Amino acid sequence: CAFYSSVLSGVQERTLVALKPDGVQRRLVGDVIKRFEQRGFKLVGMKLLQASEVILAEHYHDLRRKPFYSSLIRYMASGPVVVMVWEGHNVVRSSRLMVGDTDSAQAKPGTVRGDFSVHISRNVIHASDSVEVAEREIGLWFHVSELVSWDNADQSNLYQV
Ligand code: UDP
Ligand code: MG
Secondary structure, X not given: OHHHXXXXXXXXXXXXXXXXXXXXXXXXXXXXXXXXXHHOOEEEEEEEEOOOHXXXXXXXXHHOOOOOHHHHHHHHOOOOEEEEEEEOOOHXXXXXXXXXXXXXXXXXXXXXXXXXXXXXXXXXXXXXXXXXHHHHHHHHHOOHHHOOOOOOOOHHHHOOO
């Protein structure tokens, strides 16, 4: 059946991952891409851009009443970000685990935040926190024409096909 074959081949989930301005400044783009590639996820969209306050306000809409909101927007607009869409089995949850705790001081070694950051206000990376949020964020940052579906040559090494 189509549902189980899509589960087995791992094409059912996508998430938005973004290197924040501090991550770009600190030359961490390559390391982060490497981690997601070697885990087995598939890159289906990527671009570097200067985020506008409009897109950031939409992206962080749920946090608009938090005391750190205005400094968060200033930080996120302080330089270019690299936004990516990664695809694969359970990629939303797995990405959150790879990214680590929001508070860098609590993030475990081996996670992006735990390896490269010390403070919650400069925590290097973003990853969507649920499948629904991922869909909303991908739609916010990418036009459908910027997302590319492509076949993994080594699909059977990553999934039971
Ligand atoms: N943030 C902050 N101070 C806080 C909480 C959050 O500066 O006390 C920033 C931080 O950059 C974080 C972002 O706001 O990554 C979004 O917060 P959220 O709770 O969604 O954390 P995330 O999903 O990024 O782990
Ligand atoms: Mg969040």
